[in-house]
Amino acid sequence: MRRRKKPSKNIWIKLVWLLAVLLAALFYQVSPQDILSGNFGKNRHIVQTSAQLEPSKIREEGKIRVCIWNVHCYLDTYRMKNGRRIKSPKPEDEKEEILKIIKDINPDVLGIEEIGGEPYAKEFAKRLSQSGMNYPYFAVSEESSEYPQCAIFSKIPFQKTNILAVKNFDYFGESARSPRGMLVADFKTCGKDWRFGSIHLKSKFGAKARDRENNLFRQKEAELIAKDMSRFLRKGGLAIIGGDFNEEPKDGAIAILKKAGLEPLKQENSNGLPFSYHWAKENAYRQFDFFMISKPMKKYAEKAEVLPIVKSASDHAAVFTDLDFSKN
Template sequence: MFPRVSFRHSGADSLRLAGILAAAVLAFGMASCGKKGGTPDWDTPGQEAPAAETAAVPAPQPAPPPAPPVAPPPAVTEVTAEPSSEGLRFIAYNVENWLTMDRYVDNKLLKNTPKPEEEKQAVVNMLVANTPDVIGFCEIGEAGDLAEIQSSLKAAGLDLPHSHYIGGSDPVRHLGLLSRFPITSTAKAAETDFQLQGRTFSINRGILDATITARGKPYRFLGVHFKSKRAIEEADQEEMRVHEARLLRRHVDALLQADPEARLVVYGDFNDTRPTKTFKTVTGSYNDPGYLTALPLKDSRGHSWTHHWGLHDIYSRIDFITVSRALRPEVDFRASHIIDMPGWEKASDHRALIAIFN
């Protein structure tokens, strides 16, 4: 508080009092500045904020309870179907040259070389994962090749102890069948030759005919692998397939004439698509009692192709499973499908088909 000053004095006293007053004001101002200086730059390296200027440290809080342990993610395992306890699971599969032949491996021609081990293992993995009761194969080499598949499957946990192996005029590629259940009978088609352009030809890979009885029900399997689309000098390749289809159809008609209730599964690599004469010859007329229903199989994406021709990048449905009218009611159409599990392209240029019967 400033002293009360009276100005009722002489001039000299007035000047002296004015000086005293100015000095007092100056001293007060300097004292005020000493209490609050300018904001220092506390971000300068090596410089600490004084204790009076730091934020108050909150009182320590109790530690939160420990978080519950997090379970590790489940291991990724390949889904494997359970072996069937009723009905029948059938796979039709062209395994692409499970045989010894000249092959190109890494752009090198290798003479008399078996199917690469990586491809074989991919075939085995796919089959074991789908636990079929019966498998119908195309493009098997010798009987020993079918036995190799059989032993490889058994070592991987899929035991199909019963087998059947046949061929036609092609000395290299044959048909084979493996079964969990005993093969009760086999047969041969009455006709296996046809005439074309004045020459006699035999069906290339024959017609596999084997019957099994599974859980009290008979199933008769007819397997084929028709002439490929590769041109030959002797005859038109398309006409050859049509003639082979006629031989198969005559065999089917003979069986159904003898037993109209025959439970037939007619399958294989037709090397032709649905609109062709080959396909229609095999299935017959829809209104005919002997009509064979082609199962409308699709993969997990809704696609229906079964073969990829890599040279021309063409995807086609040329592999089929068909059934007679007596067996059609037992087909599980929703569960039957084209197998497209990862690695299919390592195993073969074809995708396997699986039909499930109740």
């Protein structure tokens, strides 16, 4: 009688390793491929969904509206009130104004900048729902509620979400880190895989003399984003990222992202101007908020629209564009 071979030790090791990968993927809410490639970090994204909410009907098959907006300090922070500087939440009238504007735009995917961490994202999602706008899927860049974060709210389900550019980098001989990185969400529409990113690069304010307006810091952030996006872009990925770059399309950090394969999407307001931010200190208007897209995405996105700046809501304007994935 032929004796049956016992499974080799290597097979058992492989089976145990596969089980560990699947369990880790479930725990960290990422794909097994991300676990194997090490493409997940300690500062794990937060994803919240609600069983009580159903995704809103997409406007037309394959057509998706995406919007970005820096809503200006949607968290507890120091504000001037009755001549005194006190720590307080964003005023209720400003929050209501934001909701009205978002309702008018009616985006399917919404990238928000300058919101607090998980508690504020939950509150914002609840307010959207109470205003008749259901965004059952959302993620924030970090849990911290003490520092402005990026968030993505969506009517359509994520394939996955992730935070890019969170590694430390050398900054004048010291170790520094992007306070937000870039939050990305992957989607599938009409059989096409595409990526949306909410970004907020380092502000020009608070810069020290060695780095005028934090230009070098933003370039370091852009280098990490370009590196983390490089594989996706090299494979011809459909990408659209946007938010508050704190730079205009001609500046240094944007040049790094252009070299990586992203380019600014043309935008204009009703007057044909691209400006999205009013810099009160210099009484100047700047194009700090815009979208950048990969070359293959150009087929599905034509141009973006900048809404008027409503100062009772934010010193930044909301910017949106329509993607049409029904095109072959």
